[in-house]
Amino acid sequence: MKNKSFPVAVNICGLAYKVERVPYKTVDAFTSATIVHEEQKIYVNEAISDEKARIALLHESIHGILSNGCFERENQDEILVQHLANGLYQFLKSCPDFI
C-alpha cells in the first residue's frame, strides 16, 4: 500500500467524484473526511495517516453508494458505514490484485 498514490478521483455508481486532501474544511461535523454530493467531491483531511485516509475515503464512498441507492436509513448509520469501510479496507489490503 505504501507505494500506491492516493486516489484523486473515484467512481460512485457511475458518477465521478474528485478526491482532495485538504488541511481543514468546515462542512458538517468534518473530522477525517466528508462527501459533498453537490460538488461531486470527497474531502479528506491531509493531517491523518495514509491508512486512515484510505479508510476515510472508503467510508465516504460507502455513504455515496448508499445515498445513490436511496438507502437513507442505512446511510445515517455511522457504525454500519465505518464497519463496512474497515472490513472492505482489510479485505482489499489482503488481496490487492482482487480487481
Ligand SMILES: [Zn+2]
Ligand atoms: Zn460517515
